[in-house]
Amino acid sequence: MIKLSTAQLWVHDQDAALDFWTRKIGFEVREDVTVPEMGNFRWLTVGPVGQPDIAVVLMAIPGPPMIDAGTQGEIANLMGKGFAGTLFLTTEDCQASYEELSSRGVEFTEKPEERPYGIDCGFRDPSGNSVRLTQVRQMATV
Template identity: 75%
Template sequence: MFKLSTAQVWVHDQDEALAFYTEKLGMELRTDVTVPELGNFRWLTVGVPGQDVEIVLMAIPGAPMLDDATQAEIASLTAKGFAGTVFFTTDDCRKSYEELSARGVEFTETPEERPYGIDAGFRDPSGNSFRLTQVTGDLG
């Protein structure tokens, strides 16, 4: 059997992303390695304390991996929140919303009752979309 180890989000600025994920979301730095042999590629990961899964804060690459047009397209889609969504669960969505808001996280949607629970949305400085959900109903 296998298990999920990492998920990736595109970020415009790895240092800004690291500060957001550690200082505002309360995650911990897991890996920060620069590989000179790969053009100073930086492998940067964070994770929720007590969980094994890591989030890779991946800089949007340029040449030779991506041409300028593709790089710009990914950056644009990320900034608009359309490069994917990461889902977090919490025991108390409203309390987590208040705690994160107090740390400076700007929510795009305040906690609302849904058929499956209480749900809120926020984005990181690069525009990535996140959902914060307190599951109270049946998800199937």
């Protein structure tokens, strides 16, 4: 059986991303390891409290030789537009979560709104990644 364990978001600054995802969103650190043998590569993951089998890698954009400077710039450009990655989060009460996260300083790009699939809103992390927060409604089956 294949299971999802980890997703990745590109980030400009791992420390700023760590602060945002832990202090503002409420995720917990899963791993924070620096590997000297790989040029001090930092493997940094966070995840939702109570969901230990899922993690999000907060991945700094590597430079040469892993990624050429042109590609590095393209990734950064897409991040700035909110199109380098999207994370979809669910909640039992979208309005309450919106209010709580807003009080912690999360700046939303969209307020909670009724959709065919539930109540949905959006925000971006400090690197520009798009995040959707949804209170999912059971869809009718045909």
